[in-house]
Amino acid sequence: MPRFSIIVPVYKVQGFLRECLDSVLGQSYGDFEVIAVDDRSPDGSGAILDEYAGRDARVRVLHLPENVGLGRARNAGLEQAAGDYVLFLDSDDHYTPGLLAAVAARLETTGEPDILVFDHVRTYWWGRGGRSEAADLLAAAGTDTFGIRESPQYLNLFLVAWNKAYRRSFFQEHGLRYAPGLYEDAPVTYRSMVLADRIACLDRIGVEYRQRRQGAITKTPGRRHFEIFPQYEGLFAFLEQRPDLDWARPLLLERALDHMLFVLSREDRVRPADRGDFYREIRSFHRRHLPEGGFPEPAGWRGVEMRLLASAPYASYAVVRGLRDVRAAALGGRRRVARKASDVAVRTWYRAQSKRPLDPHLAVYSATHHRGVSGDPAAIHAKARELAPHIRGVWVVREDAVDALPPGIDHVTPGSRRYHEVMARATYWVNNVNWPGTLAKRPGSVHIHTHQGTPLKYMGADLLTKPGARHGFDVPQMLYRADRWDYSLVAGRHAERAWERAYPCHFTSLRTGSPRNDVLVGAGPERGRAVRERLGIPAGHTVVLYAPTRRDYRRGGHVDRFDLARFAADLGPGHTLVVRLHPSLAGGVARGLGLADLHRRGVVVDATDEPHVEDVLLAADALVTDYSALMFDYVLLDRPVVVHADDWGAFTASRGAYFDITADAPGHVSRSYRELAWLFVSGTWQDAESARLRAGFRERYCEFEDGQAAERVVRLLMLGERGGAPLPAARRTPGLPARSGTLVER
The missing domain is CATH 1.20.5 (Single alpha-helices involved in coiled-coils or other helix-helix interfaces)
Known part of the structure; x- marks a missing residue:
């Protein structure tokens, strides 16, 4: 008996069906059966299903003799199901990597609940949208189970079939079946939720819910949307037979009316000519099912609408x-x-x-759009407090980041009265992104731009040839703001050339090195060990850091390259996988794709929110990245790097790159997950060739990284001293591994 039965009803989806089936069959958790129901589809979908069934025994195809519609197709598949739990998946949607493993783990930890609900993300024809409105509810549930009677707010979860795993015996015991017609999900969802003794939640995006540009019946105006009324009549007919569920009637009436009023408000569902009739049907439903004690009306306009229904x-x-x-x-x-x-x-x-005159003893700092004290500006500030204590440093920090500031940090929030006073009078401006265009550069002020690493992908003016990547960016305005820079800090000649090409502005390139990387040059194992202890990594483990960058060819910037849980398992005992997302991916969809759940379960360590990326690098014994600028920093530790370049062509086509990282890499390159896993299983990731590649990479791209960058900036630009050129690469000492001992070169 399989753990899961996944029922996929199929009708006119030949363009999406392979992606759907591949997302299921490619799951790292394999104990499942797929029951694909061909609802007499007139296109090539049936042949595609037979093809998949012929090469994978887990796929069974049920060809229906006539078209019966989505609900009854699900019922037909349910009759064939043998799994402990039943999941439904629409054939134009698809699962995210690692979903089934996460579902199996949560079912085990919650003691086999009746229903497990997980999250989804909407994907549009132009790209992916944001997380669902249910994300906060799912997160709040944690790992506890509950019933709707004590937690009625969970009736607000999306009322569809495909965001749940149902215990099959529970489904059978209560005779749950889908009715013909539109809105068939609603009665089954609400009936099952009020019947369930134990419901669990998984705060993880499990389904990519495709919003089709055309063809979706829910976005086709017409009288078919009146089918919502018999669906809910069926639900309330069931309640009439169950006096033990009288407590649920007010709750479900509010949910039913909310759904009906939502449909009424949608121009792509109810035509203007039909709205009067539709509204009268809602009033009739309200009158028939209004309980004596009323029902909980929501706040706001929806509550007003429900009160209007009465009169x-x-x-x-x-x-x-x-x-x-x-x-x-x-x-x-x-x-x-x-x-x-x-x-x-x-x-x-x-x-x-x-x-008023500039204050010669005032410096203002900001990092990554005012998110806190970090990066190169933080390293310069710390060194200025040591070498130039007469220069007062003030940080610009967003209100939501103030509570996380280190003790003793003087700060202002953007837009405040003191913010404008500080910005008007500061002599030294230090930032790793551009300051707002509303701020003027005063004569005598010194603007120091640190950037956020050595560039691989196109930046600034080079984006003019990449319209997709510059979406949302005004390049002329970006260059206008960059005209205020006095100094641009560079880690090597490659960065110097790239920044001068990307920002053809009036600044001087300073060959200082990257201040934030000073801690990496010559770093001993002590600090790395301390970070590992703080992150809860077992002593003696080999730590593999996975740090992907964003993708400009995908709305939202995130693309799932592989199943993190599978990679963590393939690394084997004695290894810990640490994941750090790009700062722009730290919230929303990227974090919802299983990372938070994997972190809670101890499968991986999520280090995305660690304020100092240098600490994460020090804790790692190896770096796996794609095209992140972190590789230019990590090679300073002289620890292995693997470049996972499975979409290099798409990445360069959409964003552009200053050189071919697959031909000039700091370590071995993988172009598929199988190659990536093999590099680690075989030990090739840390062989002599890997050491040779990173030594050459470090020499070519990190010439000025000698561990004295922050001091050099303070002495040159704040104290007016001269000299202090970086040490030649041959005279520097790379960092040591974070583990005790030395990595074995094979």
Whole structure:
């Protein structure tokens, strides 16, 4: 008996079906059966199903003699299911890597609940959207189980079939089946949720829910959307037979009305000519099923709509809705006027402060869009406090990052009165991204731009040839802001050439090295061991750091390159996989693709939120990356690097690169997951060729990294001293492994 039965109803999806099936069959957890139901599809879907069944015994195909619709196709598949748990997957959607392993693990830790709910992400024809509205609810559930009676808020979870794993015996015991017609998910979802004694949640994106540009029946206006009413009538007919569920009637009435009013508001579902009839059907449903004690009306406009159902005909409802839209537009206008007045006052204050002399003892710092104290600016600030204590440093930090600041950090928040005073009078400006264009450069001020590493991918003006990558960026405005730079810090001649090409502006390149990397040059094992202890990594483990960069060819920037849980398992005992996402991927979809769950289960260590990436590098014995600038930093430790370049062609086509990393890499290159896993299983990742490649890479791209960069910046630019050129590469001492002992060169 398989653990999971995955039922895939199929109708007119030949263009998406292979991706769907591959996402299931490619899962690292293999104890499942796929029951594909060909709902008499008129295209080539049936032949595709037979092809997959012919080469994988886990796939069974059920060809229906006539088209019966989505709900009844699911029922047909359910009759054939033998798994402990049943999952439904629509054939134009697909699973994310590692989902089934995560579901199996959560089912075990929660003691075989009746239902397990997981998250999804919408994918549009132009790219991926954001996380679902259920993300916070799923996270709040943790690893506990609950029933709806004590946790009614979980009825707000998305009411579809494919975001749940149902215990098959529970489904059979209660005779749960899908009815014909649209909105067939709703009655089964709500009926199962109120019947379940134990529900569990998994805070993980499991399904990529495709929003088809055309062809989706839920986005086709017409009378078929009136089928929502018999679906909910069936649900309430069931409740009439179950007096023990009277407590659920008010909750489900609110959910039913909310769903109906949502459909009414959608122009792509209910035609204007049909809205009066649709509204009258909602009122009729409300009148028939309103309990004596009423029901919990939601706050806001939806609650107003539900109160109107008791007394207002459609004409009155339409007037109230129209007045609401007018009021909303008026309020938006008043807010815009208020914001404009506030902006005028702030600019007036800033101009007044700008007439005062510059403060020669004031420096302002910012890193990664005001997210905190980190990177090159943090290293320069620390060295300035040591060598130039007369220069007061003030950090610009977003309000949501203030609580995480280290003790003793003077700071201002963007837009505040003191922020504009500090920005108007500071002599030294240090940042690793551009300052806002609203801030003027005053004569005598010194702008120090540190960047965020050595560039591999195109930046600045080079993005003009890559329209997809520069989406959302105004290159001329970017260069206008870069015109304020006085100095650009570089780690090597390659970076110097790239920055001068990407930003054809009036700055001087300083061959200082990267201040944040000073701790990596000549680093001993002590600090790395301390970081490993803080991250909870067992002593003696080999630590593999996986640090992917963002993808410009995918909306949202994240692409799942491989199953993290599978890689962690393939590394074997005595290894810990640490994952650090690109800063732009730290929230939202990327974190929802299983990383948080894998971290909680101890499968991987999620180090994305570690404030100092240098600490994470020091803790690692090897780096696996794709095209991240971290590789230029990590080679300073003289530890192995593997470049996973399975989409190099797509990456360079969309973003562009200054050189071919697959031909000039700091270590071995893998072009598939099988190659990546083999490099580690065989020990090739740390052989003599790997050492030779990273030594050459370090010499070519890191000439000025000698561990004295921060001191050099402070002495040259703040204290006015001269000299202090970087040491030649041959005279430097690379870092030592984080583990005790030395990596074996094979």
